[in-house]
Amino acid sequence: MRKLEVSGLVFSYENRKILNQLDFSVEEGEFVSILGPSGCGKSTLLKLMTGVLAPESGEIRVDGESIQGITEHFAYMPQNDLLFPWKTILENVCLYGRIHGTSAQVKQEAERQIEAFGLRGYENEYPSALSGGMRQRAAFLRTLLCHADILLLDEPFGALDVITRGEMQDWLLGVRKKMNRTVLLVTHDMDEAIYLSDRILILDRKSGKVRRELCITEKNRSRDWLYQQGDLRREIYQEIMGERNAKG
Ligand SMILES: Nc1ncnc2c1ncn2[C@@H]1O[C@H](COP(=O)(O)OP(=O)(O)OP(=O)(O)O)[C@@H](O)[C@H]1O
16 A cells, blocks of 8 residues: 655755655555765655655645645654653653653553663663664664654664664664554665665656666565675666766
8 A cells, every 4th residue: 555655746945956846655564765866855855754844846645645744644763863861761762652642651662662672671771871773772762652654764873883783774674574664764875775675766866856766575684685785786876876977
């Protein structure tokens, strides 16, 4: 079933068109990564979905219904974890969920999920006691507890060192299907996109549209499988670089 449809989306900053008649759709439960050269409008696209920015024209539909402004359909997770240092991990992860349920319900669900997020034993610690990866997992759990049906992840592991980033990708691969959410991931990391996605959309800076779409159908993913995806990696790289070279 089609969860999200973007059609004819147009957006400009100061008369410079960033997205121009952008069209794409995402199925329910699908994990879609958005790649593209710097400045092609990846973060702008997420801001349009969250309602922080308004499009000049075009439409965003969720479950077939046109949406405008800030809605409860989307939960956004940025690169920085934005945990409140004066609140415990449990308090932090329950923060946004309270809007959608009673404190007791949200806390109960957080307690249920905390194991899978590798945070057991840290519920009453403050963020400063956690590693970068743990903090991102806490921020992730907070996003998940929002109960929004579509998660928008904007370079969620971009600030982590390469080892922790790899661990986070392995962890997300493990919980991805269990989360049962539709996910849009903005990333600069081709391997991350290949490893985690059902589909990759490559945005084109020049046209402001989707330049290329790639489906990844492998069911049994592992690091060994990822290391064998040289052809796919080359293809994605050439698409991004080709666009860059065409721009000059
Ligand atoms: N508030 C703003 N005012 C004017 N121009 C902006 C603003 N925010 C972003 N831009 C410009 O719009 C373009 C798209 O920005 P955006 O952040 O969406 O790109 P991106 O693909 O996410 O880039 P990156 O990969 O570098 O994070 C860029 O050229 C950027 O400089």
